Amino acid sequence: MGEVPAATGDHHLKTELAPGISPTTTVYKGLRVRPGKEVRMTLTDDPHLSMVRPVEPQTPEGCAECLPTGSPWVHLRLCMTCGHVGCCEASPNRHARLHAHALGHPIVQSFQSGEDWRWCYVDEALV
């Protein structure tokens, strides 16, 4: 007739699995992609549009940071707040993005002739 000692640290590990139940929600970067439709995410009422000013390009000949160092760029972006010209995401230095985050100037416009779209670096969307 042994006494049963007080059970301490007696953990019952349950290893039950619920078959067939698994999270099936698929969210791709918060975007709901509709099949068969062209995805062109455009914000029409981006609050950062208030940062847009009538600007003149400060360095129309190229990226403001790449020019002094002789670095190459692929495309150019024009800051819509101060007129800074920076290089694009495909360029090695991505000065347009650096400028947008460093100075809080979120909206850029394409500086390529024939392109007139605007991009918000905060929302990562066309505006």
Ligand SMILES: [Zn+2]
């Ligand atoms: Zn924005």
Ligand SMILES: [Zn+2]
């Ligand atoms: Zn650059």
Ligand SMILES: [Zn+2]
């Ligand atoms: Zn700027």
